[in-house]
Structures are given as C-alpha cells and as structure tokens.
Amino acid sequence: MLITVTTTHQPATDLGYLLVKHPDRVHTFGMPTGTAYVVYPEADTERCTAALLLDIDPLALSGARTRRGGSGRGGNPTPDGFTLGQYVNDRSYAASSLLSSALSTVFRSALRGNSKDRPELAATAIPLELRVPALRCRGGAELTEKLFAPLGWTVTAVPIPLDPSRPDWGDSRYVDLTLTGTLRLADALNHLYVLLPVLDDAKHYWVAPDEIDKLLRAGAGWLAEHPERGLITRRYLAHRRALAGAALARLAEQRLADEPADPDSIVEAPDCGADEEAGLPATVDRQPLAALRRAAVLAALDSSGATRVLDLGCGGGALLTDLVKNRRYTEIVGTDVSSRSLTVAERRLRLDRLPPRQRERIKLWQSALTYQDDRLRGYDAAVLMEVVEHLDPPRLPALEAAVFGHARPETVVVTTPNVEYNVRYPGLAAGAFRHTDHRFEWTRAEFADWTGAVGAHYGYAVTISGVGADDPEVGSPTQLAVFTRTAPNPTPQPTDLGDAR
Structure with a gap:
C-alpha cells in the first residue's frame, strides 16, 4: 500500500x-x-x-x-x-x-x-x-x-x-x-x-481504551468541530459503543469550553454528533453564529489598528486561534478565571509545538475580570466576547472599573446576546436564557443604556451593531459594541447602572 x-x-x-x-x-x-x-x-x-x-x-x-x-x-x-x-x-x-x-x-x-x-x-x-x-x-x-x-x-x-x-x-x-x-x-x-x-x-x-487518547491527540484543533465527528469517532473506535460515548463526551466538553455561550450548546443532539443548530434559524450564508461573531470581532480589531490584544474571558481559545493566524498581532494575551479553560486553550493553540519566536507572541494568564490586574494595562485593545452576561449584575461595576478604568485599553470590543431574538429559537423555552450560566440577557435598549453609561463614565465613544441575520422585528442574535477611548483619565466615581440591568 x-x-x-x-x-x-x-x-x-x-x-x-x-x-x-x-x-x-x-x-x-x-x-x-x-x-x-x-x-x-x-x-x-x-x-x-x-x-x-x-x-x-x-x-x-x-x-x-x-x-x-x-x-x-x-x-x-x-x-x-x-x-x-x-x-x-x-x-x-x-x-x-x-x-x-x-x-x-x-x-x-x-x-x-x-x-x-x-x-x-x-x-x-x-x-x-x-x-x-x-x-x-x-x-x-x-x-x-x-x-x-x-x-x-x-x-x-x-x-x-x-x-x-x-x-x-x-x-x-x-x-x-x-x-x-x-x-x-x-x-x-x-x-x-x-x-x-x-x-x-x-x-x-x-481497540483498547487508550485509543481514545490517541484519537483526541491526533484530532486536536479540528475533530471537536468536525460536522462528521460522530461517525469519525464511532468508526475509529471500531464501533465500540462505550469507547465512542466516552470520546464524544470529552469532545463535547471541549466544545462547551470553547464556546460557552453559543446556542449550539443548548440544542446539541443527544449523541453530540450533530454540528448544526437543530431547529434554529439559519445564519448568513449558513455560517454558525459563533463563526460570524468571531469574524465581526476580528473586523473590529482590524479597524482599530491594534497590534497588542487582550482576550478577556478567553475560554478554550476559539478567538485566540484566529488572532494567532494574523501576524499583525505582535502580542496576544488570553485570560480566564478557569485554569481548565486555559489548559484547553493551550492544547488548542498547540503551544508546545510552536517555535520559540511564535510562542513568545502568546500568553495565557489566570485572572478574574472583577479584580484590577496590573498585567493587563497598556494594551491596544481588549475583547469581552460573550462574557458580561456570565456575571451577576451587582458585580458588573467591578468589571467596568477593572477593564475600562484600570486596564484602560484604547479599544474595547464587547459582544452579548440580544434577548429579544430568543423568540426565534424554537428549542428555547419562553423566558429561558441561551445558556444555563447566563445571569442576565439584555434587550437592545438595555445594552445601549449600559454601553452609553460606561462610555460616558470612563471616557469612551461607543458604536453598536449586530451580528447575524437582522430580523426586522427582533434585531440580530448578537449585539456588538466597540468602545474607543477619547479621554486620558477615567472618572473616579463608580457607575450606577442598575436600571440597565
């Protein structure tokens, strides 16, 4: 052969x-x-x-x-x-x-x-x-x-x-x-x-149980997102149901760590083998919402001219992998409070395989966004992609102070779900959030109120847009705001944004 x-x-x-x-x-x-x-x-x-x-x-x-x-x-x-x-x-x-x-x-x-x-x-x-x-x-x-x-x-x-x-x-x-x-x-x-x-x-x-590790090692970076991963896993493991089930469960964990807020995780098929959003509206060009969201964030970063970027709450590194591919970004930092998520991101980025020069561009730090971290100061841009909705509303002022007041990058890109769009998800119960860990989801008016108050308080101009198909009645599934710094120093008083939550 x-x-x-x-x-x-x-x-x-x-x-x-x-x-x-x-x-x-x-x-x-x-x-x-x-x-x-x-x-x-x-x-x-x-x-x-x-x-x-x-x-x-x-x-x-x-x-x-x-x-x-x-x-x-x-x-x-x-x-x-x-x-x-x-x-x-x-x-x-x-x-x-x-x-x-x-x-x-x-x-x-x-x-x-x-x-x-x-x-x-x-x-x-x-x-x-x-x-x-x-x-x-x-x-x-x-x-x-x-x-x-x-x-x-x-x-x-x-x-x-x-x-x-x-x-x-x-x-x-x-x-x-x-x-x-x-x-x-x-x-x-x-x-x-x-x-x-x-x-x-x-x-x-x-085929023994150690074949699962071989499969996941060789499939790192691509198998978890492959539309035929169910068939691949079952055949690779010789149709041994117990082994295939264990492997698919580990792949599902990787996907959840990479995209904690994506609607895919709500309507996943029972065997974790389907990659489509079953029962959800088609997105532009049938691309998954997660891919459209990352593309929109990357476009915003590109327009900002940033070269040193923070991915705050990076999860399993889905956005980091896209950032690494672009040589314009000379320094890329991913932070997350979860050490497990950082481990997944490290594997996804294959940091152990990169040459020293490429490895030096990337840093992974464990850090909580509600605490002021001096390491995060001085960067061109920061991204909060599907992050804010995972915080309890009373903790949002601490995040605002840490990101907009202390770290204070030139540009901040924020994405969050548009709760008005949830009625277009047949698999989502009335009044339910898109992810079980979400503490809130904002309407378009609430998001505009929050971004406007934060921008005025910390000296940032704000532009808001949507990601995904624009429904004439309920808007786009994802809301995106780009904060551009206009003032040299933040106002020292805390914000009072209770009405926006």
Missing part, C-alpha cells in the same frame, strides 16, 4: 527536513506486519514528493492479528467474512489502518509538528498534495468529501472499477484519493492518521 506527499513550497526539498527523512536515501523500517519504506521519486527545489510504501507480509499479518485478538469491527479475526479471510484479503494493497500505523511510526516527529532544522516551516501552512491510489472506502467517494473537505482540502476521489474490462459490473469499494490544499504538514498527516481507518472501517488490531 502506498501514500505520497508532494509540496511545491520552495525550496521543495525542505520537505525532507519536515519529515526528518533525507531525499537522497531509501529509509527502511521494520513493522509488526511487514516493512515500511520511504523514498523520494522526485526531489528538486520546485517540487518534492515523498512516498511511504508499506510492504505487507501476509504471514506476519496473520500472526499479529492472532496475537492481538483479532481485527475489524469488534475484533473479528476474519474481517472479510470467510474462514480464509485472514490469508486471502486486500490488506497488502489497499490503504487501511495498517498504513495509519506506519504513518505514526515512520513520521512521528512530523505528526507532532516538530522539526529541529525547520521549526518555523513546521508551523507554517504550505501547499500540499496527498495521494492514496488505492483506498478501501466504506461509503464511497461521497464520504471522502464529507470527511476531508471541512478540513480545508480539495478532494478528488475517483472510484476504481471492479473490472475495467466489464464496465457493466460497476465500481469496486476502492477509490483513488487525491487531496490538495495549503495546510501545516502536521495537520495533514494527522488528518490521514485518523481518517484512513475511518474510511476503511476495519481496524487491524484490538
């Missing part, structure tokens, strides 16, 4: 540094089921291709299957359904979980995003083409599109005829798969590591 990795990033031969395999050599690795080889059929400054060839020994495969207690769904020792299936099968030719295991052994450093010689390149998205010329795919070419396209790949999956000389026989269960895109090599390899056995849907070894 074969897989090729091609790049046109120049000099293209830097692919050898990323894979830690020199293009001028043939690299050989002993595997439990045969021998793996890495060769470079082409290697020059403009284009470089590395090929991983796994030569399966059928007798070794049979012995490994017996020692490990079977293979395939439920550990069946004859996955192809007949007595000689462990000897007569396609495992020597079609990409499967065997190739996924070879990837993890041969390209271990590349999967982790580590490169001693080219650390900055390892952290950079580069043009890539991956090809698997023979892939057993239970679900056909359509499933490859569903799995890879949301990850940024352009997918070309050509069904392989059952017999080219007999077109009336139709297609086989195999496809010739080509993926093209601009991604980090580590991300590309982790996509393959997880999704090859998912498409094959028959692992060659017994």
